[in-house]
Amino acid sequence: MRALLSVSDKTGAVDFAKGLTALGYEILSTGGTAKALREAGVEVMDVSQVTGFPECLDGRVKTLHPAIHAGVLAMRDNPEHMKQLKELGIETIDLVAINLYPFKATVMKPGVTFEDAIENIDIGGPTMIRAAAKNWQDVVVAVDPADYPAILDELSKGGVSKEHKAALARKVFAHTAAYDAMISTWLRRQAGETDFPENFTATYEKVQDMRYGENPHQRAAFYREIGKGFEGTLAAAKQLHGKELSYNNINDTNGALDVLKEIGNDKPCAVGVKHANPCGVSTGNTIAEAYKKAYDADPVSIYGGIVALNRPCDAETAEMMSKIFLEIIIAPSFSKEAVELLGRKKNIRLLELPAIMEKNRADMLDMKKVAGGLLVQDLDVELYNDADCKVVTDKAPTDEELAAMKFAMKVVKQTKSNGIVLAKGETTTGVGPGQANRVTALELAIKYAGDKAKGSVMASDAFFPFADCVEAAAAAGITAIIQPGGSIHDADSIEACNKYGIAMVFTGMRHFKH
Numbered sequence: 001m002r003a004l005l006s007v008s009d010k011t012g013a014v015d016f017a018k019g020l021t022a023l024g025y026e027i028l029s030t031g032g033t034a035k036a037l038r039e040a041g042v043e044v045m046d047v048s049q050v051t052g053f054p055e056c057l058d059g060r061v062k063t064l065h066p067a068i069h070a071g072v073l074a075m076r077d078n079p080e081h082m083k084q085l086k087e088l089g090i091e092t093i094d095l096v097a098i099n100l101y102p103f104k105a106t107v108m109k110p111g112v113t114f115e116d117a118i119e120n121i122d123i124g125g126p127t128m129i130r131a132a133a134k135n136w137q138d139v140v141v142a143v144d145p146a147d148y149p150a151i152l153d154e155l156s157k158g159g160v161s162k163e164h165k166a167a168l169a170r171k172v173f174a175h176t177a178a179y180d181a182m183i184s185t186w187l188r189r190q191a192g193e194t195d196f197p198e199n200f201t202a203t204y205e206k207v208q209d210m211r212y213g214e215n216p217h218q219r220a221a222f223y224r225e226i227g228k229g230f231e232g233t234l235a236a237a238k239q240l241h242g243k244e245l246s247y248n249n250i251n252d253t254n255g256a257l258d259v260l261k262e263i264g265n266d267k268p269c270a271v272g273v274k275h276a277n278p279c280g281v282s283t284g285n286t287i288a289e290a291y292k293k294a295y296d297a298d299p300v301s302i303y304g305g306i307v308a309l310n311r312p313c314d315a316e317t318a319e320m321m322s323k324i325f326l327e328i329i330i331a332p333s334f335s336k337e338a339v340e341l342l343g344r345k346k347n348i349r350l351l352e353l354p355a356i357m358e359k360n361r362a363d364m365l366d367m368k369k370v371a372g373g374l375l376v377q378d379l380d381v382e383l384y385n386d387a388d389c390k391v392v393t394d395k396a397p398t399d400e401e402l403a404a405m406k407f408a409m410k411v412v413k414q415t416k417s418n419g420i421v422l423a424k425g426e427t428t429t430g431v432g433p434g435q436a437n438r439v440t441a442l443e444l445a446i447k448y449a450g451d452k453a454k455g456s457v458m459a460s461d462a463f464f465p466f467a468d469c470v471e472a473a474a475a476a477g478i479t480a481i482i483q484p485g486g487s488i489h490d491a492d493s494i495e496a497c498n499k500y501g502i503a504m505v506f507t508g509m510r511h512f513k514h
Helices: 012-021 031-039 049-051 066-073 079-088 103-107 112-121 124-135 144-155 161-193 247-263 287-297 314-323 336-342 400-412 438-453 468-475 492-498
Strands: 002-007 028-029 096-098 140-141 206-211 221-225 240-243 269-274 277-283 305-307 328-330 351-352 363-370 373-378 420-422 427-432 457-460 480-483 501-507
Touching: 002 031, 002 066, 002 124, 012 028, 012 096, 012 144, 028 031, 028 480, 049 066, 049 140, 049 287, 066 079, 066 124, 096 124, 096 144, 103 161, 124 140, 124 161, 140 144, 140 161, 140 247, 144 161, 240 336, 247 269, 247 277, 247 305, 247 400, 269 287, 277 400, 277 492, 287 305, 287 314, 287 427, 314 336, 336 427, 351 427, 400 420, 400 427, 400 480, 400 501, 420 438, 427 438, 438 457, 438 468, 457 468, 468 492
Parallel strands: 002 028, 002 096, 096 140, 305 328, 328 351, 457 480, 480 501
Antiparallel strands: 206 221, 240 351, 269 277, 269 305, 277 427, 363 373, 420 427, 420 457
């Protein structure tokens, strides 16, 4: 019996080879793997001794030879195959353990060159493991060192089961598919390609299984994108305290991060989110002040919600947050005192994300699974161009109103449509998310704001189809409105604003979010 071992990740390789040798396997190997095995006292035959052809082209060609592939691909129950092997003097290879050149680790290195990346694209390895996986009924194939102990255990008891061999083969094809997709994605990014390809492939690696999905009867897992540039995303967060995250926890926290990044890093900012919609957002002179104002914006909805901070969480802020039930707090860091205070609450999760304010990459794609397909679009990374904004009413907004309107537009951009956000300064006073019609969204925002609606400004993620939103805004005491414009009834809304002395600005840019 023969086993071929050629691994980039040498974890467990020596013990595996020794175990195989003890079971009567002859070990074939190449390059660095052969050297490591020999140094550990394992008897090894170089692949070049089998092929009669030396490794060449700086190791680019090692196992690509009929004497190797025929030994892997021959079907043992096919008399013609076995006859040909005998005539050609080729022995069967019964086990293949290969893992591929570390392309992912290479491209993750700072300053990696294009040439280094290309040299870490494996050719012979994928070919060999695909061959072994194709002939899985006769060949055991391993691409993951974690599988070595179970394989040895079964071999010592008479052989690897058919079910296990089939599972190992499936693992190979998933492995090579992910490997090739990762290379394709990296090359497209290097070339600066922005068009959507005819065939869309992407690869992700599992971070963890979820306790359950959106509902307890649904299964779920969390996967992260592979590559550089995701240090500011939830996938890079470190959990400091609390039980494992749920599907909804991750979805809601991602929504909080979207709002936080939209607001920016100029001032301390706190974002409260419930069901992926902002419920209270504010900046402040300190992070404690920002949180207090965000909490006061809607002290009912924030209960059981998510809080995201763009500054380290200190003891003062932690003390306030400890007074209510929160699912998650995410911040660039936590002081020792903050962890001690919040750690007393066993159900809260604390997530640390040092690069929390790093903007999402412009080339990241927004994807949504639909039945039978996948919707793919660019990320919405713009807010509006100041040069395109137009004051369309007799009354112009004050500088203070303009600043508040911009803040409100940043929040409503990350609110489910139809969305309306009311704000005073850089604090939300009312949020009306996810309604089937715009006037109901406004009525909801006004209801949440209560008396604070008077003197607030209003931002809408899309145009007003009718003047009813202006009528409701005027009745609540709202002083200025910012919206994209573009309705066939814009003139009616402008006329109503002029009637009530409300300033209105059109941005020309819509921000639906579904």
